[in-house]
Amino acid sequence: MADMSIFDELSEMIAIRINSFNEEDHGRDWIEHKTHSDYDLWFVQSGQVHIQIDGTEHTACAGDVVFFYPQIPYRASAPAEGCRFMYIHFEYGIGGQQRILKDFPLSGIVRHTLIQEESRLFAASFGRTTERGGTPGGRLYLKAGLTAVIARIIELHGQDRYTGAFLKGQSPRRSERNLDTLQPIFQYIDDHLHQPIKMAELAALVGISEKYFISYFKKSLGITPGQYLFQVKMNRARAYIYQKSYTVQQIAGLLGYPDPFTFSKAFKKHYRVPPSKFV
Template sequence: MYTRPVNRSIIDELSEHVTLRMSSYLEQAHDGKWIEHKSHSDYDLWFITAGSVKITIHGMEHIAAPGDVVFFYPDMPYTASATGELCQFIYMHFDFSISEQRRILEQFQLSGIVPGKRICEETALFISSYQRLKHGSVASGSPLYLKATLLLVISKILELHGQGLYNGEFLKDGQRNKTEGNLGVLQGVFQYVDANLHRPIRVHELASIAGVSEKYFISLFKKTLGITPGQYMNQIKMNRARDYLYEKKYTIQQIAGFLGYPDPFTFSKAFKKVYHVPPSKFE
């Protein structure tokens, strides 16, 4: 199987299947004697607010300064310590899933120290939201708002990675955790689907693109993305349908043809199942 570079746009395409769950969060301050040897079962972000933190992973030392964001993958052993008299940070443990795939972010090289100058606006919103929640009443602090700002931070890290402006340094390619499935193997499949939405696509075609048997492809796809190939193709068609409708340049019959539906009725039925309104009333 040939593995292509992973394109982060798949998370945008499947954003409606994304689930973000915050498990715990707290602000911590440590003196110069602090040292910690740990790993966590979920994703972990540290927002450095004062002092500097030295993080050692696989014998390599990394320094996180105020404003930086530290991104740990699940089950990643590390040693952390203060570099001066004091360090302070807010940590956030969370799960990020696409449908049933809880380790999707590990398909990207994100684990490392995100420079504060690259993510300062998003970090400021998160820290402000955390402080409001910690010190205020229900009226001034909201877990939902904190979750929204966390998603903004994660989205920004993915954006920086996609633009080539950030690449995590904690794990090199040979050390990366192996999740079930491999998103890189499916890059050609995603491109093929996008180029052939105007006609019916058979699963055996996609298996051939990935270079595996049809039976293995179905299993690989589900393990990698948490959804079936059929669910994926339907979601992509609905994404494109929504975009076409927003353009207000095409008739429903034309859009049905663009997306490989035999007639406007079949398209409208599929569209309504996802968006709960017919395409003629979509705004």
């Protein structure tokens, strides 16, 4: 399974774009056959929704959150008493990789007992945004609510408390751009930050040429391996400074920089202030 820690390491690079959102109320005869071009979340407010994907039927009840991946055909219905739900279509990406979530089996029904707090936050932000005239910052509240829901789903999966059932436990994407292949890279970087790391070393870990490795990495993660390495170093630098237990020279050594000047220059490039003035 691909390492979920990349969402923390690259949190500053994550981009979320809301495409559309609304609330729907359907009677008992409602049937929908669709395939979406983006991510889609449904927040079931009342009734039950029956969802059929690849011949398997799933049932979402009031309070549950339904997570659809792009390009996955489904059939939805509410045969008993109808249903009501809020939905939101969105994009979620890192760098140039706008389908990063599809490397993880998150598509499915998240039961209300696992996501109550985040669902309430989303519902409140949805209300701010859709009330007559809206409210200043309403869209920002909605984006914050959506971010909290996605973060919770990622957290649950990382804790082995939730795995989406819509894809029957299989990886949703079988292509050359697969984060599973890069797992040794992430671990190696984390273990060797104290020394210079060359692209040839990383490429050798996954058994491909250096030139192809850089292209493969960028297609998989949306950024280059150099950008990833730099971001991880800056994350660690920030943590070391907050600890107030290391000098700038010591931090430079811990992160594989040849001297404090080179480290300070890199730090200032990222955080816009030198390490000595970072608070």
